[in-house]
Amino acid sequence: xxxxxxxxxxxxxxxxxxxxxxxxxxxxxxxxxxxxxxxxxxxxxxxxxxxxxxxxxxxxxxxxxxxxxxxxxxxxxxxxxxxxxxxxxxxxxxxxxxxxxxxxxxxxxxxxxxxxxxxxxxxxxxxxxxxxxxxxxxxxxxxxxxxxxxxxxxxxxxxxxxxxxxxxxxxxxxxxxxxxxxxxxxxxxxxxxxxxxxxxxxxxxxxxxxxxxxxxxxxxxxxxxxxxxxxxxxxxxxxxxxxxxxxxxxxxxxxxxxxxxxxxxxxxxxxxxxxxxxxxxxxxxxxxxxxxxxxxxxxxxxxxxxxxxxxxxxxxxxxxxxxxxxxxxxxxxxxxxxxxxxxxxxxxxxxxxxxxxxxxxxxxxxxxxxxxxxxxxxxxxxxxxxxxxxxxxxxxxxxxxxxxxxxxxxxxxxxxxxxxxxxxxxxxxxxxxxxxxxxxxxxxxxxxxxxxxxxxxxxxxxxxxxxxxxxxxxxxxxxxxxxxxxxxxxxxxxxxxxxxxxxxxxxxxxxxxxxxxxxxxxxxxx
Amino acid sequence: xxxxxxxxxxxxxxxxxxxxxxxxxxxxxxxxxxxxxxxxxxxxxxxxxxxxxxxxxxxxxxxxxxxxxxxxxxxxxxxxxxxxxxxxxxxxxxxxxxxxxxxxxxxxxxxxxxxxxxxxxxxxxxxxxxxxxxxxxxxxxxxxxxxxxxxxxxxxxxxxxxxxxxxxxxxxxxxxxxxxxxxxxxxxxxxxxxxxxxxxxxxxxxxxxxxxxxxxxxxxxxxxxxxxxxxxxxxxxxxxxxxxxxxxxxxxxxxxxxxxxxxxxxxxxxxxxxxxxxxxxxxxxxxxxxxxxxxxxxxxxxxxxxxxxxxxxxxxxxxxxxxxxxxxxxxxxxx
Numbered sequence: 001x002x003x004x005x006x007x008x009x010x011x012x013x014x015x016x017x018x019x020x021x022x023x024x025x026x027x028x029x030x031x032x033x034x035x036x037x038x039x040x041x042x043x044x045x046x047x048x049x050x051x052x053x054x055x056x057x058x059x060x061x062x063x064x065x066x067x068x069x070x071x072x073x074x075x076x077x078x079x080x081x082x083x084x085x086x087x088x089x090x091x092x093x094x095x096x097x098x099x100x101x102x103x104x105x106x107x108x109x110x111x112x113x114x115x116x117x118x119x120x121x122x123x124x125x126x127x128x129x130x131x132x133x134x135x136x137x138x139x140x141x142x143x144x145x146x147x148x149x150x151x152x153x154x155x156x157x158x159x160x161x162x163x164x165x166x167x168x169x170x171x172x173x174x175x176x177x178x179x180x181x182x183x184x185x186x187x188x189x190x191x192x193x194x195x196x197x198x199x200x201x202x203x204x205x206x207x208x209x210x211x212x213x214x215x216x217x218x219x220x221x222x223x224x225x226x227x228x229x230x231x232x233x234x235x236x237x238x239x240x241x242x243x244x245x246x247x248x249x250x251x252x253x254x255x256x257x258x259x260x261x262x263x264x265x266x267x268x269x270x271x272x273x274x275x276x277x278x279x280x281x282x283x284x285x286x287x288x289x290x291x292x293x294x295x296x297x298x299x300x301x302x303x304x305x306x307x308x309x310x311x312x313x314x315x316x317x318x319x320x321x322x323x324x325x326x327x328x329x330x331x332x333x334x335x336x337x338x339x340x341x342x343x344x345x346x347x348x349x350x351x352x353x354x355x356x357x358x359x360x361x362x363x364x365x366x367x368x369x370x371x372x373x374x375x376x377x378x379x380x381x382x383x384x385x386x387x388x389x390x391x392x393x394x395x396x397x398x399x400x401x402x403x404x405x406x407x408x409x410x411x412x413x414x415x416x417x418x419x420x421x422x423x424x425x426x427x428x429x430x431x432x433x434x435x436x437x438x439x440x441x442x443x444x445x446x447x448x449x450x451x452x453x454x455x456x457x458x459x460x461x462x463x464x465x466x467x468x469x470x471x472x473x474x475x476x477x478x479x480x481x482x483x484x485x486x487x488x489x490x491x492x493x494x495x496x497x498x499x500x501x502x503x504x505x506x507x508x509x510x511x512x513x514x515x516x517x518x519x520x521x522x523x524x525x526x
Numbered sequence: 527x528x529x530x531x532x533x534x535x536x537x538x539x540x541x542x543x544x545x546x547x548x549x550x551x552x553x554x555x556x557x558x559x560x561x562x563x564x565x566x567x568x569x570x571x572x573x574x575x576x577x578x579x580x581x582x583x584x585x586x587x588x589x590x591x592x593x594x595x596x597x598x599x600x601x602x603x604x605x606x607x608x609x610x611x612x613x614x615x616x617x618x619x620x621x622x623x624x625x626x627x628x629x630x631x632x633x634x635x636x637x638x639x640x641x642x643x644x645x646x647x648x649x650x651x652x653x654x655x656x657x658x659x660x661x662x663x664x665x666x667x668x669x670x671x672x673x674x675x676x677x678x679x680x681x682x683x684x685x686x687x688x689x690x691x692x693x694x695x696x697x698x699x700x701x702x703x704x705x706x707x708x709x710x711x712x713x714x715x716x717x718x719x720x721x722x723x724x725x726x727x728x729x730x731x732x733x734x735x736x737x738x739x740x741x742x743x744x745x746x747x748x749x750x751x752x753x754x755x756x757x758x759x760x761x762x763x764x765x766x767x768x769x770x771x772x773x774x775x776x777x778x779x780x781x782x783x784x785x786x787x788x789x790x791x792x793x794x795x796x797x798x799x800x801x802x803x804x805x806x807x808x809x810x811x812x813x814x815x816x817x818x819x820x821x822x823x824x825x826x827x828x829x830x831x832x833x834x835x836x837x838x839x840x841x842x843x844x845x846x847x848x849x850x851x852x853x854x855x856x857x858x859x860x861x
Contacts, residue, residue, distance in 0.1 A: 012792060013801045065671060066843070072836045073672045082792055086672035132792070 001098045001126055003031055004039055005133030011144040020146060024154035035100040037176025042137055043144075043151040045247070046175060047104065051112040052119075052138040054080055060116045060123075064089060075468065078414030081135035084123075088131055091124045098125050101176070103134065149387050159184020167386045171199045171248055197235055199248040200267055200313055200321075201386035205376060205393035212394065213357045222325060222380055223352040223360055224310055225372040226395055228283045228484075229273035230290070232307060236262045243272075254292050257300045257345070258307065264339040265316050268332075270309035271349070280308075280371040282525055283498070284486045309336060310349040310376075313384055321384035328384065360396075367398040371525065373483070374398040400481035401523055402503055403428065404514045406436055407476040410458040412468045413443070420451055421458040421470060424502070426478055428493070428517045436474055437517060439493045445481065445501030454505065477506035477514050485523045495520055527634040530661040534630070534637060536851055541639065541663075543630060546612035548577075550628055550639050560614065562641025563625035564589065564704055577601055577609075579616055581624025581739060585704065588735050603652070619643040620654035621808050622705030623736060629657050637661040638822065644807065645814040646678070649712040650705070650741050656821035663851065664818065666832030667809040668787050675787055675811040681804045682713045688781060688802055689761065696757040696777035697802075700766035700784040703729050705808050707763055708736045710785050711743045713806075714761070724749040726764035726773070769798070787811065816840060 007027045014020050024043075028036050041047040061084040062070045070087060077083040103122065110118060119138070123131050136142050149163075152170065156163040161184050172193030173180055179191035231246040241262035243252035252259045255272070274281040274289065281303070289295060289303050312332040313321055320328050333348065340346040352375065354360040360375065367374050374397035382392040405426035413422035423443050427436035446454065457476060464471040481503035488496035495517070535542045540552035548558035555572035562568055562578075564585030569578070571586075576595035578586070579602065586594035601607060603626065606615040616626035621642040628639040638659040645654050668675075689697050701707040707729050714723070722745040725733065733743055749762050758778040766784060774780055784800045787807025795803035810818060819827060819841055826847040829837045834850035841848035 009792070012796055013803070015799060015801075066839075068839050069671050069836055072833070072839070073670045076670055076833065077672055077791055077793075079793060083672060086674070086790065 001130040004100050005130040008133050008144050025158050028158045034176035038104045041175035044148040049107050052115050054139045085128050085132035167201050199244040203384050204388040205395040208394040208396040218356050221377045224376045226374045226376045227271040228373045229271040232272045234268040237265045261343045261345050267314035268309050269311035270307045274303045306345045308349045324381040325378050326380045402481045405480050406474050406511045406514045410470050420455045437493045440497040440500045442500045442502050475511050477509040479504040530637040546610040579624045617655050618652040623651050635660045639663045644810045650709050659824045661826045662822045662824035663828045666829045666837045668811050669833040669837040671812045673811045675807050678806050681806050682717045694758045696780040698762045698780040700769045701763050715744050722747050724762040728765050
C-alpha cells in the first residue's frame, strides 16, 4: 500500500498531465505483479467492491474515534477517506507493508459482514497516507485527476504499444491484467480475446467553445440532434445481445423489452430513450426505468423504451470503424432499413440538414421542443476513434434557460469550501409581493472571487442560523441557469430543475423584481 | 474569589479586562492594549497605549511603523506588573518570537489568555510554559482530531529530499512572513543545509529583525539578486500570496511547496496548487491542545477563534467546564 499511496498522493498534487504520465509509468515499471495490475484497475475504475460501503467505513471510524468529534471532523474535511485516515488512532507501526494485492484479493472474497473487521485490522497496520489510499480503493472513485484514458496511455507508453491496441483488448481482460503486461513487455504474443460480445470503447465529443465555429467549415460537418437519454452500445451476435452504457457497464437487465428483440449481428451506437406517443419523453421518464433489475410489465408499458441509433461500428464481422463518418452513415441507414427497423425497438437518428452555421444555430434553438439537449457536429470524414479525439466530434448544447431567483439559505461547503458559504438554496415569489418558495439548490457556476463576495454577503445578511445553514435576508438576486424544468411532487414548489447553477449574481437587481414561480412553471415541457 | 467571568468581558473591540481598563489583542483602537504577539490580527496599530514583550514591540514597529501606539511599554517574560489593581504577567507561548500568554490575577482568581501557542520545540522562541489557573482561554485553530502535525524534522527532510530528486528545479516554499519563515530557515539550517536561501522582498525585514535578536539564519539573499539561470536547484521562500504570482515566472519550473498546518488536508493543498505540502505549524495541534488543558489544570476553559465545538466537546467530556467565547476579528487562516 505504501507505493500505491505515494502514487495516489503524487498524482493528486501534480497538476501537469505529462508529470502524471511520468509518475504512472514509473509506478508500472517499479511495481511487481499483481499489485500494479490492481492499481491500474483502481485507476481506471474497473475495481469495484460491492461489499465495501462508505457507511461501513464511517461506522468503523466512529467506533474507534469519539463519534461527535468524528462528525465535526468529517463536516470540516469533507472527504470520508481523508477524515478516517487522519482521525484513526495510530498504532505502533509493524514495519511490514500490506500488499495491494492482498487487500484486493481478500476483499473480493469477503462477505459484507466481514468487511468492517478486515478494514479495522488493515487501518491499524498502515500510516495515514496508506490509510487514505486504502479507503479510496475500497469505496471507489480515487479522484486523483487521472482519467481512464490517461492510465491506459501510461500503460501503452510503458509497453511501447499503441493506445488503440490496448483499448481493443482491454474490455476482454480482467484485473490484474497479467496477459496484458506479458504481451506489452514482450514476453508473449497479444492475448487472444473473444471479441464477439465485447464492449468497444466509445467515441466522445468535445464541447463546442465560443469561436470554434469560425475556424470550422460547414461543409466538412454533419449535424444530428443530441438526444437527452443515455448513450448505449448494442453488441449483438448469434449468442444474444448485450447493452452497454458509455462506461462499458451492462444495462441490459433493466431493459428486457429491448434486449430480447435485438436479433442481429452488429455493434451499434445510439441513445436509449423513452417514447411518449410519437415523441421523445423527457429524461425524467427514462429515469423511472434505470436501475430496475426486473421491471414490471406495467412499468415497461408506461415507459416504453427504444434506441435511436446514430453509428454502426460492426456489421456482422466487418469492422467499420476505420471508415469516415459519411461512409459509416450510408451503411447505418441501409442497416436500419433492414435489420434495425425489423426489431421494432430501433429507429434512425436523422441528420439535420444545414447550409451554414447560422441556419444550424436556428435549428439549435428548437432543440428544447424535441427534448434534445442540442446538436452534435461530426466531421464527415471522421473515423470512429475511441476516447475524445480533438477536432472530430463536437457537442453544441442548446443555450441554458435562466431565471432570476432570490437567495434564501446558504450552507457551508465541504472540504476545500468548508469555511465558505457555497451551497445556495434559492426561491421564487409565489406572486409579486408574495412570499418566497424554494425551487432548488446550486453549488457552482461562480468564480472563487465571487464566492468570497457571496460568502461575505451571507455573513452580513444572516437572519437566522440552523447548524451549518444560514437563512439570509431576501435581498440578493441570483440568475440561475438550468438545463430543464420538470414537474416534481417531492418539492414544495412543484418543480425540479435539472443541473441548476449560478449564471450571474445580480447585485444590481432589487429582490422584488425577481421572477415569480409561474414563470418557471411555464417552462415545464408538456 | 471573584470568578473571571465577572471581570473579563468579550466586547466588539476585543476581550476587556474590566477592573484594569485594558483590552487584550483589541481589534479596534482602544486606550490601553496588551498584545500577545506580533501577527497582524492580534497586534494592530492606533492604540493610545500598548504593552507587550520587547520582541513583539520591535515586530510592531517593523510592521506598523515607528510609533505602533502613542505610548508603548515593554514587559519581559515573568515580570509581573499591576494595571488598575490587576496583576499582569507575560509568559512564553512558544508561537513565534516574542509571543506571550497573558496571566491575569485579580482578587484571588487567575485567568490565562493563551494567545496563539504551540507546544513543540521552536528554535526561534522559548517554549510554552503552562500556568495553573481558574480559567484558561485557549485558541482552537487546529482543534479537530484530524490535525496531528508530524515531526517537523520529517517535513524538512521531505523538502531536502525533493531538492535532491529535482536538482534542476527551483523549490519555492510559501511561508508566513512572521514566524514560519524564520523557523523554517532555522530548521533547514539544523538539518545541515548551508547553501544561500533566497527571499521574497516581503520577508527580508523580519528576518533581519530576528537576527537582531540573536537568531542565526545563515546566508540569506534577496531573490531579486539571483539571475534567472541561477534558480535551478535553489531554495526560495515567499509569502503564500505570491506563490502563483508572476513573480515566480523567472524560476526554473518551480516545485511549489507550502509550510502550514492546513497542508494536513490534501484537498487544501490541492486547492492551492501545492505540489509539496509541508505540515509545519506554529499552532498547537489537537494532541497539544488536549495536553495543554491537562497541564494548566483549569476547571474552566473558554475557547476562541477556530474550531471551538470540538474542543468544547472534548473538555466537557474530561469534566472541564467549557464554552466558546466569540471574539471577532481573528482570521481563520491567520498567520
